[in-house]
Amino acid sequence: MSNDATEANNTTVTTEPTEATTQTEATTQTEATTQTEATTQTEATTQTEAKRTETSGPRDTIYIGKKPLMAYVTSTLIQLSNIPCVSIKARGMSIGRAVDVSQIISRKTENAGYSIGNIRLGSEALESQDGRTRNVSTIEIEVKRNQ
DSSP states (O other): OOHHHHHHHHHHHHHSOOHHHHHHHHHHHHHHHHHHHHHHHHHHHHHHHHHHHHSOOOOOEEEOOSSOHHHHHHHHHHHHHHSSEEEEEEEGGGHHHHHHHHHIIIIITGGGTEEEEEEEEEEEEEEOTTSOEEEEEEEEEEEEEOO
16 A cells, blocks of 8 residues: 555544534534523522512511520511511420510500501421421511501
8 A cells, every 4th residue: 555545534523524423413503502591591590589588578577486585576676566466386295485576565665656567377287307398387466566
């Protein structure tokens, strides 16, 4: 074989694209398009969620948990300075703390003009960790700013 034969083989390999190369390029373009679309959708979802949290108005419900009592009293008083009525909600073992919060606001800040409105009692059916359904007591206390 001469150099001409070797050059002919090299030119054939380098100038003609194979089907595998074409499929790989098409797959790469499809994957890039899919990734771009997924990224765009994720960014749009994130922006929508950010707008939703930014546009939420004043919060008229205080959920009682395990924080110190005065944290809930302070939070309720801050909300009452902005809106006329706030609901204090609790369930289970936190019901006593919710009652304490409402009593502190109505009795200790008597001169500020806050009073207790409607009180709603109820229960919720919750599924425990072992799979059984059990009822948990709930309370909702409205605290109002007197006009």
